[in-house]
Amino acid sequence: MRKRKSPAPVEELASRLHSAAIHLLRHVRKADSATGEGPARLSALSVLVFAGPMPLGKLAAAEQVKPPTMTRIAAGLEKSGLVERVGDAGDGRRVLIAATAKGKQLLLAGQRHRVESLARELRTIPPKDLHSLQKAITALEKIFPPHSEKKP
Amino acid sequence: MRKRKSPAPVEELASRLHSAAIHLLRHVRKADSATGEGPARLSALSVLVFAGPMPLGKLAAAEQVKPPTMTRIAAGLEKSGLVERVGDAGDGRRVLIAATAKGKQLLLAGQRHRVESLARELRTIPPKDLHSLQKAITALEKIFPPHSEKKP
DNA sequence: CCGATTTCGTTAGCATAGCTAACTAATTAT
DNA sequence: ATAATTAGTTAGCTATGCTAACGAAATCGG
Numbered sequence: 001m002r003k004r005k006s007p008a009p010v011e012e013l014a015s016r017l018h019s020a021a022i023h024l025l026r027h028v029r030k031a032d033s034a035t036g037e038g039p040a041r042l043s044a045l046s047v048l049v050f051a052g053p054m055p056l057g058k059l060a061a062a063e064q065v066k067p068p069t070m071t072r073i074a075a076g077l078e079k080s081g082l083v084e085r086v087g088d089a090g091d092g093r094r095v096l097i098a099a100t101a102k103g104k105q106l107l108l109a110g111q112r113h114r115v116e117s118l119a120r121e122l123r124t125i126p127p128k129d130l131h132s133l134q135k136a137i138t139a140l141e142k143i144f145p146p147h148s149e150k151k152p
Numbered sequence: 153m154r155k156r157k158s159p160a161p162v163e164e165l166a167s168r169l170h171s172a173a174i175h176l177l178r179h180v181r182k183a184d185s186a187t188g189e190g191p192a193r194l195s196a197l198s199v200l201v202f203a204g205p206m207p208l209g210k211l212a213a214a215e216q217v218k219p220p221t222m223t224r225i226a227a228g229l230e231k232s233g234l235v236e237r238v239g240d241a242g243d244g245r246r247v248l249i250a251a252t253a254k255g256k257q258l259l260l261a262g263q264r265h266r267v268e269s270l271a272r273e274l275r276t277i278p279p280k281d282l283h284s285l286q287k288a289i290t291a292l293e294k295i296f297p298p299h300s301e302k303k304p
Numbered sequence: 305c306c307g308a309t310t311t312c313g314t315t316a317g318c319a320t321a322g323c324t325a326a327c328t329a330a331t332t333a334t
Numbered sequence: 335a336t337a338a339t340t341a342g343t344t345a346g347c348t349a350t351g352c353t354a355a356c357g358a359a360a361t362c363g364g
Contacts, residue, residue, distance in 0.1 A: 011268070016289050020293060057341060068324085115166045129291035137165065207312080
């Protein structure tokens with residue numbers, strides 16, 4: 001019995017996956033409010049923590065925003081003491097942005113909260129399904145490559 | 153080979169799932185720009201289309217925003233002709249918000265684009281993994297119940 | 305029935321986050 | 335040396351979020 005009738009099964013799957021992703025992120029995002037920083041800032045900070053210091057334009061590209069937007073995000077993060085501008089030695093136009101120790105600490109703590117809140121939920125599902133989930137994630141990671149936790 | 157060693161496997165899974173969800177949504181969201189409406193409006197419109205007309209406060213609660221925010225989202229949708237205010241007969245304070253035919257049409261077309269763009273990606277993964285994915289989603293839906301496509 | 309309270313929505317004012325266009329400064333190319 | 339390119343910033347618009355304060359309608363107490 002492998003026949004489906006009307007909606008292509010892959011599309012039904014896509015629709016359900018889409019919905020699940022929306023709800024999942026909405027759930028974990030509740031943990032973020034504790035940091036006192038907005039989502040764009042946390043996301044940019046995350047890139048800096050995981051990928052290391054980089055010029056503003058590259059960070060903007062990684063975050064899929066335009067440079068003026070990143071200028072302001074960086075300004076906000078700097079005002080909070082979470083990043084610092086370094087000023088490229090070789091190229092006077094460039095401005096390297098680097099996470100400070102405080103920034104790293106805040107980000108990692110926040111990530112931990114997110115992950116823990118999600119892990120709490122995952123523990124409620126049976127191990128057999130967890131195993132399916134694990135295989136599914138591995139497959140999804142081929143489509144949407146992991147790390148560099150950008151824009152949620 | 154079922155043993156894992158150091159970091160609680162569920163937490164590693166949570167972290168990867170979190171990342172995959174972020175990237176997945178970022179991918180499908182590209183399709184939204186074609187609608188000309190912002191994410192908050194599309195999300196609210198989605199609730200109206202799937203759950204039917206409702207008072208502003210209830211819509212705000214469904215979207216997890218405060219009433220003043222929903223007042224403006226509704227105003228924007230109304231200006232675009234995608235929803236209309238109906239004005240409750242029995243209670244003069246209430247304002248029922250309903251999707252117009254145009255609103256339903258725009259939303260459903262947008263959803264179709266999102267789902268198709270995701271389905272295109274899913275078709276690239278092997279059927280065996282798709283089967284795991286299907287079981288995984290079913291499990292996730294017990295945690296994050298489906299339908300009512302709110303805030304991405 | 306009438307005033308007090310509660311409830312629903314809006315208005316006002318603030319912050320974040322996105323954009324384009326126009327500018328400045330620095331590097332590279334001619 | 336000057337022109338063109340590149341990197342960031344500034345200015346100004348829109349959209350989304352919030353809280354506080356307000357107005358109007360319903361409900362409750364007497």
